[in-house]
Amino acid sequence: xxxxxxxxxxxxxxxxxxxxxxxxxxxxxxxxxxxxxxxxxxxxxxxxxxxxxxxxxxxxxxxxxxxxxxxxxxxxxxxxxxxxxxxxxxxxxxxxxxxxxxxxxxxxxxxxxxxxxxxxxxxxxxxxxxxxxxxxxxxxxxxxxxxxxxxxxxxxxxxxxxxxxxxxxxxxxxxxxxxxxxxxxxxxxxxxxxxxxxxxxxxxxxxxxxxxxxxxxxx
Numbered sequence: 001x002x003x004x005x006x007x008x009x010x011x012x013x014x015x016x017x018x019x020x021x022x023x024x025x026x027x028x029x030x031x032x033x034x035x036x037x038x039x040x041x042x043x044x045x046x047x048x049x050x051x052x053x054x055x056x057x058x059x060x061x062x063x064x065x066x067x068x069x070x071x072x073x074x075x076x077x078x079x080x081x082x083x084x085x086x087x088x089x090x091x092x093x094x095x096x097x098x099x100x101x102x103x104x105x106x107x108x109x110x111x112x113x114x115x116x117x118x119x120x121x122x123x124x125x126x127x128x129x130x131x132x133x134x135x136x137x138x139x140x141x142x143x144x145x146x147x148x149x150x151x152x153x154x155x156x157x158x159x160x161x162x163x164x165x166x167x168x169x170x171x172x173x174x175x176x177x178x179x180x181x182x183x184x185x186x187x188x189x190x191x192x193x194x195x196x197x198x199x200x201x202x203x204x205x206x207x208x209x210x211x212x213x214x215x216x217x218x219x
Contacts, residue, residue, distance in 0.1 A: 061186035067202035068218035074179035080168030088171035106151035
């Protein structure tokens with residue numbers, strides 16, 4: 001779901017470039033992986049890179065076709081309005097202090113939420129702030145939790161927070177505790193179509209579209 005708007009714009013750009021129309025169905029990552037593993041027919045699959053690696057290992061997608069599309073950074077937000085470019089805090093110590101000071105802390109499902117909980121465990125803060133962690137319900141973005149006053153500090157991928165009403169984006173996590181998710185695409189083992197389209201999505205011609213959606217192009 002984090003890439004649904006990006007993929008829609010990339011598909012439109014690819015169609016303009018002569019690749020034909022791509023029909024995209026966006027669902028949660030866990031559900032997408034489950035459906036591919038169950039043999040539901042698709043030509044292309046777009047997921048976090050580690051999820052595609054697991055599908056490739058099980059023989060459901062072609063490992064050689066896995067192509068990075070975009071890199072998503074986790075950002076920090078509070079209720080309010082506006083945004084700040086750059087890191088939200090100078091270093092990991094600032095993030096830890098913000099976590100300790102927060103009354104309710106919102107985080108998402110998926111890889112970014114898992115990584116945040118791992119950081120909290122690594123920092124030894126689980127016992128101190130564990131009862132203040134609020135995981136977003138299915139279909140509810142962290143931005144909505146912030147705007148509705150359910151949490152006063154939120155962590156989610158920048159691409160999901162950007163442009164949402166009622167929140168102030170403080171910036172991305174500093175590099176010494178950054179959480180980055182690489183989203184990639186792959187061709188399913190039952191398909192021989194769409195390899196050129198996938199290369200277009202991961203190529204230089206698509207970089208401006210990737211940046212416009214608050215992702216970074218792959219290195």
